[in-house]
Amino acid sequence: MKTQPAALVRETDPETAQHKAGISDGIALEVPATLPFEGFTYLKKEWVDQEDNIESVTFGMALGHLNSPVNWANTETFTMMPEWGTAPLRRSWVVRIPTHYEGAERYLFHYFFQIRYTNGTEKVGDNFTQLVMPKTIEYIDHSGSCVHIRLHWSLSNWAYPQDTELEVEGLEWGNEFSVSHVAYRSGDRLYEHGRMAAVKKIDMPRVFKAQIWAPRGEEINYCFSMLSVDQHGNQQQKWDNNGGENFKMTI
Structure with a gap:
């Protein structure tokens, strides 16, 4: 996994820049970029x-x-x-x-x-x-309906469950419709419609991946939550939990 360079934000509006103490027009401000699946x-x-x-x-x-x-x-x-x-x-x-x-x-x-x-x-x-x-988790969508796939997982026999968004191959981390923005844009109609359009452009079958971190030797229990978005922006959810048995692996 590669570290992405920090993004640069440049102030281009002179009037806005004048109201920011110590910041003049044309000054580049460095904004830290998150690493993929950082958390x-x-x-x-x-x-x-x-x-x-x-x-x-x-x-x-x-x-x-x-x-x-x-x-x-x-x-x-x-x-x-x-x-x-x-x-x-x-x-x-x-x-x-x-x-x-x-x-x-x-x-x-x-x-x-x-x-x-x-x-x-x-x-x-x-x-x-x-x-x-780290451990890479992969889910292959043959239906073509998935816009979001979330990994629901835990260590120590579901002692503390947590969720991790998978990203579809072909959509870069940091893209405006990437899951890197889902923490604060989930449910936003513009974001969901844009992500749906971006995902639909990717060839089938679509491969979704995520990385999670754990101590080596720990057992991981997990299942998948799939979200599709209809033409009105409404989310529909279904689960893949291995027929009620969930999935298990050791990192």
Whole structure:
């Protein structure tokens, strides 16, 4: 996956430019461009009490580059939430990790657990490291009716479901009708009609793809939501969930 250069926006209206303090006509402003499918992945980390008198458990994490030692100075910590009623007591926390770390699409996810006891003493457990990496998901539309295809997926047996839009091959990321704009233009009639027209120009069968990120070895549960748009701009939805069984794979 390639990093796209930042887009340039140029102020061309002299009257508008005069009202912007410190910005004169003809000045180019750099606007950061998103990487394809840039965002976050959510995964649930769990701790099960194996001894008595545990007051709390803290989850600590740090991200790092491949082949580099972990820098614990950048540690983030979270107090894990007890799941009352479980025996032995289970504690959990949903962790948000980015799709990219300092521009790299593969990176290391380091973490540890710190136990605090009711008598005030503490113990830090072993350090764990997982490789976070991308996985490409593909859906081939033979019907020709799909305008949007969304991946509905989760790690850890649907512990925290999330949605990722697939993009059709032939439509560039950042195009005005790309799914890169869907977060704030979904349901916009002009956008939906424009995207429908752009998708219809692409030869059949149409291949939709997305990338998701997860620690290597994690099982991914997923299914697809297909959206078509009629001539009035109304969306119609259907699902492909493998006959009710959903799809599974290990990254």
